[in-house]
Amino acid sequence: MGFGKDMKGRASHDAMLRVQDSEIRLLDTIHHFVLTRAENDRKYAAGLGKLLAAAIKADSSEFKETCSVFKAWDVILKETENLSRNLRSNSEHLTHSTAEVLAQLIAEKKAARRKYLEERERLDTDFARVQEEMVRNKIDYARAVDRLSQDKAKYLELQGKGKSGPKLDEAKSKFFRSAVRLHKLHNEYVTSVHQAREHQTMLRDTALPAVLDSHQDCQEALVHKTKFVLEDYLQHTDTCKEDFQSIVHNISEAVQSVRPGAEYSTTFIEVHKSTLPSPAEFNFEERLLDDYKGSLKAGALEANDLTxxxxxxxxxxxxxxxxxxxxxxxxxxxxxxxxxxxxxxxxxxxxxxxxxxxxxxxxxxxxxxxxxxxxxxxxxxxxxxxxxxxxxxxxxxxxxxxxxxxxxSDLKDIMNGSDGSDGQSPTGLPPISPSSASSTLSQQKDHNFMKSLSKINPFKKVVRSSSSHSGGLNLSTSGATDDDGDSTISNDNNSPLGEESGSHPDMRHKTSGSYERSELNVTTSNGPENRMSMLKMREQGQLVDMDASEAKNRIADEGWFHGVLPREEVQRLLTTDGDYLVRESKNKKTNETQFVLSVFWQGHRHFIIQFGSDRGWHFEGQAYPTIQELVKRQFDSRMPVTTKSGAILKRPILREWELLNDDIELKMKIGTGNFGEVYKGVYQKSLEVAVKTCKDTLTEDQKIKFLQEGRILKQYKHPNIVRYIGIAAQKQPVMIVMEFIPKGALLSFLKVSGSSQTMKQLTQMCVDASSGMEYLEGRGCIHRDLAARNCLVGENNVIKISDFGMSREEAEYTVSTGMKQIPVKWTAPEALNYGKYTSLCDVWSFGVLMWEIFSCGKSPYAGMTNSRAREWIEEGNRLDSPPNTPDQVYKLMRRCWEYHDEDRPHFTSINKTLTAYVRRLEKLDPAAGKT
Structure with a gap:
């Protein structure tokens, strides 16, 4: 079987052309695949190199010789380096050798197809020429026969009438000439018939089979070369080769050499073994009793009525x-x-x-x-x-x-009155008896001890009275200072600190394990003069009670007050030891407003700012009338917020959001966004604005995404991007404030007024959108949701890019979680298939946006589900050109929809192409640009 024997027919000819076209397309795909694989392998090798560099830098070689895990890890690093080297070498071979051979093969394949077509056309042309000559001779022969018959009939007619003379001679001459011409044409016609017959035989039996067999031989030679390319690709991508197997084998041996039970019991212990230092000696200091005269003995317990x-x-x-x-x-x-x-x-x-x-x-x-x-x-x-x-x-x-x-024995003289006294206990104390001496003296000593302690401790605790302890006071430490609970020291009622006694039912307590904990009553020596209590300050008019809303209004102007910012967003802002800010929070049990000091100190810590109606705002130390004074004192003193945490305030983190909620008046609802309602509003009673609100019921993650849109918008100033005014986050709801665009969304505008726009106006809309996207691309911002619904129409129909809720400020962004919110019909294939986003994904979306503009707001892929639209695109299909769309514009759309992202134009190129086309339209007669 062969081409020359079995592939002579027209159907076979068409099949050969189709298979060659498919082979060329396949080779193009293989060429692109090989280059992409080589590039990915190169990036993978480079990534391994970076990982190795970081791992080697962090590696500790001290224990390689004593611990098998370190040895195994060292082998893994070395073999990974070999793997990276092999991958890099194979990648270079694929790029510089395999791909070049493929390119040459594609050129040869195209040349072979072209040669076959030329040879086949030559044979067909020659045969057609022979057939045409035969047909021409046949026609001439038929005419000659008719002419001879006519001339003969005329001659016989004249002869039969007996006429003679010139007419008969002329008729006879014509008859003779016709006979001569007929005989000549007869031979030519017979010859051409034989020639056509023989040419056809030669064509079918010799010439055509020779061309077909030659073409088959050429194609088989190219298949041989294709096989070489595929084998070369396999050889340089085969990870089962000996060199790769050696890498895996060496790593496997190193890992298997790890013996958990003997990891430390052999070499490590032998090298690093040591003994504890000599035990410390704890002896009673006998010299302390040198001046003592009594029954107490050094190092011995004393059992008497006092003990x-x-x-x-x-x-x-x-x-x-x-x-x-x-x-x-x-x-x-x-x-x-x-x-x-x-x-x-x-x-x-x-x-x-x-x-x-x-x-x-x-x-x-x-x-x-x-x-x-x-x-x-x-x-x-x-x-x-x-x-x-x-x-x-x-x-x-x-x-x-x-x-x-x-x-x-120390008290015998006193009890007997030998010191000149009357034998009674000191003034104000009951008589001492064996049964009461111990407890009474103990209370007196504790009282004296506490008085002396208060003189030397600048952070002494405030004593509180308790009805459950008659004749004594409780001294309680702060709950935020120690997770173990409150400690209590008894005192008598004569303590001057009793002014601040009393319970505080308004104190809010957090459960153990949280840094947001309550603080009990404490005071310091550097508070108001003579340690004046908050109760006395209130009586003198120095302290005014405030509820939570009043307190918030007082601190709203402070740069370090961040309002209702989510905890995760706060932790993004606090990065260095000493960073701090104050925010508003809600008690999850009571839904009560509370204020939290967030500090970074060896991790993120959050302290509820406690408030007592008779004391003020405080942590462990002195209470203050306002949160501002408390924070300022804590910052200036450089004292820890709580003793346990050790957190010191060093640097206030000022809020990124500059607007106050009270300056914004919401007028009417104009839409619904991903995170809440969108309103038309007035800022500072004069400026019309659009206000996006954040629902209070959103999760913390959703609130962070909402604020992210504001952070992104804040950086950008461009005539084709909606203007950011600010964010208000002092209280609920959190609001993003932007310029108000009266004409609203582009999609609605197109559905209502799109058909009345000129070609130039529609193209100018595309120019505006591409200009805004060019600006974003230059700043590394990926929009991820570019569509007519997310563009606004400003004055003079200027298009502005809006809705940055899904945007990312990265050169490349990869999604690994669910993709439920992705606008499938506007999203590039690589983003749908692999979750990989770049600015070239926005280019794909821009192509769909152009289609929406020129179709006057129609839905792309109408009648298809999202999954069907994905399949349809994967099959190589694309949206048809909308009616009356210029060819140049539709070609640009198709370029935006190239399957491989590297084949798509960047926004700089798109903007230049569209701008040039608008200028061409401006030079035409205005009537020519009508839709």
Whole structure:
């Protein structure tokens, strides 16, 4: 079988042309594929190189020789470098060798097709010429036969009438000439018939088969070359080759050499082993008693009427603690045994099926078992420690036996009145008896201690009275300072600090584990003069109560007050230790407004600013009448916000949003956006504006996206981009304020007035949109939702780009989550297929926008679902040209819809092309530009 024998017919000829065209298109696709693959491999190799550089920079070579994990990682890095080198080498070969051979092959394929067509046309032309000559001779022969018959008849007629003379001679001459001509044409006609017959035989049996066989041989030679190209591609993309297998084998060996059970027990311990320093000695300082005369002895417990009650209480607590630990040990031991059994089961299961879930379960259960073991050992140590302390306490108690505790020798003289007194207790105290001496003196000592402490501690705590403790006060620490709760120290009612006693029901408490926590009553020595209480300040008119809204109005002018900014947005702004701002928040349980100080200090921390009606705004220290004063004092003093957090205010972060909500008056609803309603409004009672609002019910992530549109708009100033005025975020609702465009959305304008626009006006709309997009592309902004619905029509029908809710300020942006909100019919294939967005995706969308403009607002891909439209585009189809659309404009649309993004024009080129076309239209008669 061959072309010369079996492919002579016209249908075979057409099939050969079609297969050659398909082969050329296939080779073009392969050429593009090889170049793209080479480029991606090159980028992959470059990415691996960057990863290697970062990994090597962060790598620690100290433990390579002692820890197998470090050794394995070192092998992985080296083999990854080999992988990167191989990929880079293969990529260069594909680019400079394989692709060049492919380009040459495509040229040869086109030349072979052209040659075949030329040869086939030559044969057909020659045969047609022979046939035409035969037909021509046939016609001439037929005419000669008719002419001879006519001339013969005329001659015989004249002869039959007996006429003679010139007429008969003339008739005879014509008859003779006709006979001669007929005989000549007869031979020519016979010859041409034979020639046509022989030429056809030669064509069918010799010439055409020779051309077809020659063409088949040429095509098969090119197929051989194509196979070489594909083999070359395979060779330089095959990751199963020996060099790649060697990389994987080396990494596998290194990983398998890791022995978890022996990771540290061999070389590492041998190299880095050390012992603890000698234990510290803790001895009673005997010299402290050098000037003391009494019964107290260095290092020995004293059991007398002043201490016996405390010794009994201490011993009782120790024994309770030992009993509690024993109970917990029993429970923990049981849990540890269960966990140990689970570990053994999971270990066996892991051997049979080493899946990641089994590994995670094994590690989790092993950690749990080890945690129980550690807890048991610690509890055993604590029991041993507590038992020794109990034995120490029990010894003097046992020595007393059933005897009453003796009086303290220090007080015998006082009790006997030998010092000249009447034997009574000091003024204001009840008489001392063995049963009351301990508690009374203890209270007096505590009172004296607290008085002396208040003199030296600038951050002393304020005491509070409590009805549950008669004759004493509670001294409570701040809940925001310590997660362990409040500590309490007793005092007597005579304390001068009792002015600030009383409970505070309005204090808001957060649960443990949060940095947004309440603060209890505290004061400092550097507050109002003589530590004047807030209650007294209020009585003197120095402090005025404010509710949350009044407080917010007072701080609205402060640059560091950010209003209702979401917590995630706040954390974006705070990046360096000491950065801080104040924001408004809601109590999730009570929906009550509260103010939060957000600080970056070794991480993000958030402190609720506490307010007490009789004190003011405060953290742990002095309270102040206003939040501004509190923040200023905290900033100026450089003291920690709370002792536990250690957070210090160093740098206020000023808000990005400059408008006040109260300056904006919403007039009427004009639309609905992705995040809330859109209103026509008035700013500062004079300027008409468009206002986008953010629903209070949105998630934090949606609120961040809403604010992102404002951040993007703020940077851009261009006549073809809607003008940004500002953002108001002091309170709900958060608002983005933009210039008001009276004519509204371009899509609505086109549906109503599109048919009345001239060709120049429609093209100018495209020029305006391309100018705005050229500006955005130059600043690395990807719009991602370019369509007629998101463009506005300004004065003189100037088009302005709007709606940046989906925009990204990146050269390339990749979406990995769901794509439910993507406008499929306006989105480029690579974005739909791979989630990859670039400015060239906006170019695709711009092509659809142009189609909308020239179709006067019709829907693209009408009648198709989103999924069908995707399939239709993938099949190579594109939107038809709208009626009356200039060819040059439609060609530009088609360029915007090139499947491969690198084949699409950039907005600079688009704008130049459209501008040039508008200038051409301006030179034409206005009537010629009508639609």
């Amino acid at each position: 016996i009650e405390a010794l009994h209480e201490k011993l009782s607590k120790l024994m309770e603690e030992v009993e509690d630990i024993n109970t917990r040990m029993t429970r923990t031991s049981s849990d540890q045994q269960k966990a140990s059994l689970d570990v053994n089961k999971l270990s066996a299961q892991l051997t049979e099926s080493p899946t990641i879930d089994n590994i995670n379960n094994y590690l989790e259960k092993r950690r749990e078992s080890e945690s129980y073991t550690q807890s048991l050992l610690e509890m055993e140590g604590n029991i041993h420690r507590l038992e020794k302390l109990a034995a120490l306490l029990k010894q003097p108690i046992d020595q007393l036996g059933s005897e009453p505790a003796p009086l303290a």
